[in-house]
Amino acid sequence: MSLPIDNAPEPDFVGNAVVAISKLIRDTDLKPGDRLPPEATLSRELNVSRTVVREALRSLAALRLVELGAGKRPTVAELDDDSFSLTIEHGVFTDQIDIQQIYDARRTIEARTAALAALRRTDFESRTIQAHAKAMEADFSTPEKVMEHDIAFHLAIAKASRNPVFVLIIGAFQGVTRQTWPIGWKSRTAEDSRDMNALHLKLAEAIAAGDPHAATELMNRHFDESVKALLQAGLV
Numbered sequence: 001m002s003l004p005i006d007n008a009p010e011p012d013f014v015g016n017a018v019v020a021i022s023k024l025i026r027d028t029d030l031k032p033g034d035r036l037p038p039e040a041t042l043s044r045e046l047n048v049s050r051t052v053v054r055e056a057l058r059s060l061a062a063l064r065l066v067e068l069g070a071g072k073r074p075t076v077a078e079l080d081d082d083s084f085s086l087t088i089e090h091g092v093f094t095d096q097i098d099i100q101q102i103y104d105a106r107r108t109i110e111a112r113t114a115a116l117a118a119l120r121r122t123d124f125e126s127r128t129i130q131a132h133a134k135a136m137e138a139d140f141s142t143p144e145k146v147m148e149h150d151i152a153f154h155l156a157i158a159k160a161s162r163n164p165v166f167v168l169i170i171g172a173f174q175g176v177t178r179q180t181w182p183i184g185w186k187s188r189t190a191e192d193s194r195d196m197n198a199l200h201l202k203l204a205e206a207i208a209a210g211d212p213h214a215a216t217e218l219m220n221r222h223f224d225e226s227v228k229a230l231l232q233a234g235l236v
Contacts, residue, residue: 017056081171107223114219115212116161125160187233
């Protein structure tokens with residue numbers, strides 16, 4: 001690919017360079033941790049200034065596609081949920097997505113992750129899921145800790161599903177969850193909150209037992225109760 005040489009990082013040049021570098025990563029079969037060619041090489045091969053290359057690499061880093069380090073050549077980044085999380089939060093805060101839609105999507109996706117986790121989890125993963133469920137009850141008097149165990153519980157189930165796409169999606173919901181979770185918690189009675197914690201433990205036990213049908217049903221119940229709490233709080 002050849003781009004016009006420029007002296008300033010015009011948006012079109014940078015955007016084209018982003019596309020070209022992304023294609024280079026694919027075409028040369030680079031994997032996470034592999035180094036990209038030096039800036040000078042990219043500048044020559046793409047026929048753009050090093051300033052354009054530098055801005056393109058910064059854009060790719062913001063998208064979490066490459067890693068930049070001072071004095072080091074950029075490397076291919078491992079997947080994470082940061083950029084997707086920012087997109088979801090931006091959608092919510094600019095009224096392009098609402099909380100009801102978030103929970104509808106989560107309910108559908110997490111019912112599937114629960115079923116797959118019941119079929120695919122290792123013993124270690126099962127113990128991790130159960131440990132977070134038990135910790136939610138043990139830390140009941142500290143809602144902030146309950147929330148973190150709750151988030152980790154759902155992420156552990158996604159990981160046990162053996163589908164990295166689900167892990168990215170569930171991970172990307174964490175930012176919004178941290179905004180809505182305290183509201184749902186405060187809208188429940190103490191008894192309702194303990195019932196919700198008990199539901200998490202039953203879900204963990206269904207996954208440990210390798211029962212995908214029970215795991216799916218319990219996850220759906222979990223989201224029905226969560227939406228009910230948010231409705232009571234006037235959030236959805």
